[in-house]
Amino acid sequence: MLGPVFFLNVAYHAAVFDLTRISLYGFDFPLAAAVRQAPEPFQQECQRRCRHHADEVSRLIRLGLKHGTKSFDDPFCFTAAYEASKIQIVHATTISPREQFTSAQAEANIRTNTQLMSLMGRSGSSVHVRTRSIEIASHANDATNRT
Secondary structure (H helix, E strand, O other), X not given: OHHXXXXXXXXXXXXXXXXXXXXOOOOOOOOHHHHHOOOHHHHHHHHHHHHHHHHHHHHHHHHHXXXXXXXXXXXXXXXXHHHHHHHHHHHXXXXXXXXXXXXXXXXXXXXXXXXXXXXXXOOOOHHHHHHHHHHHHHHHHHHHHHO
């Protein structure tokens, strides 16, 4: 039951950072040109929100890793960790390159994200497959014990 709860929270933050990443330099999306013409306070707020939600994904990963891999039975968690890392790198190097705290926080978050990605494997499917296999084996074991 832990996996779906983590997935919902990670998916929410990933959706917000995905929508606001067009405000970051280095992401060349068709709408990025329109955002560059928006008022500076709007751009800054989008950049702040993007980084905040990427950091929240890392915080959730850090929290979930305390419970092992059962928090991350959906492969999307791998994708969210990867995308959050990209945002944290771009933000730390283009928006706030001189802010020591922001860079240190980005580095810690990227290490956390990388830890999860390493656990999940290259495609993000190994944890998902492993947990599903354990669940199937467990249910088969329960059925055998009942008869």
